[in-house]
Amino acid sequence: MNIKTFSELVGVSAYTLRFYEKIGLLKVVKRNASGHRYYTASDTEWIKFVVRLKETGMPLEQIKQYSDYREIGDTTLQQRKAMLDLHRDKIRAEIELQQNHLSALESKIAFYQDRISS
Numbered sequence: 001m002n003i004k005t006f007s008e009l010v011g012v013s014a015y016t017l018r019f020y021e022k023i024g025l026l027k028v029v030k031r032n033a034s035g036h037r038y039y040t041a042s043d044t045e046w047i048k049f050v051v052r053l054k055e056t057g058m059p060l061e062q063i064k065q066y067s068d069y070r071e072i073g074d075t076t077l078q079q080r081k082a083m084l085d086l087h088r089d090k091i092r093a094e095i096e097l098q099q100n101h102l103s104a105l106e107s108k109i110a111f112y113q114d115r116i117s118s
Helices: 003-010 014-023 041-055 060-072 074-117
Strands: none
Touching (some): 003 014, 014 041, 041 060, 060 074
């Protein structure tokens, strides 16, 4: 698929896709006979995963490191797993913190609701 269609499918701008290609997150983007980029199902799954990592707060430098490990192959499975384990633990801690904040807000809202109802 062309860059416009791919961009819409993965929710990333064409500019960002070109940037990802430039920094090596998209390693081998295929081109048609006229030189236009075209993307495969494999590219789709990869970029969706990159977007997920970004949306969960993984810095682009770490995503790039993960991508580099991925390109090396199965000899880096342990490194990739370790990176994802650390990221998962960070997300869990953030979720716990946000749940604590939500609980405090709900308590305050209940306090106001009780006062208003009295």
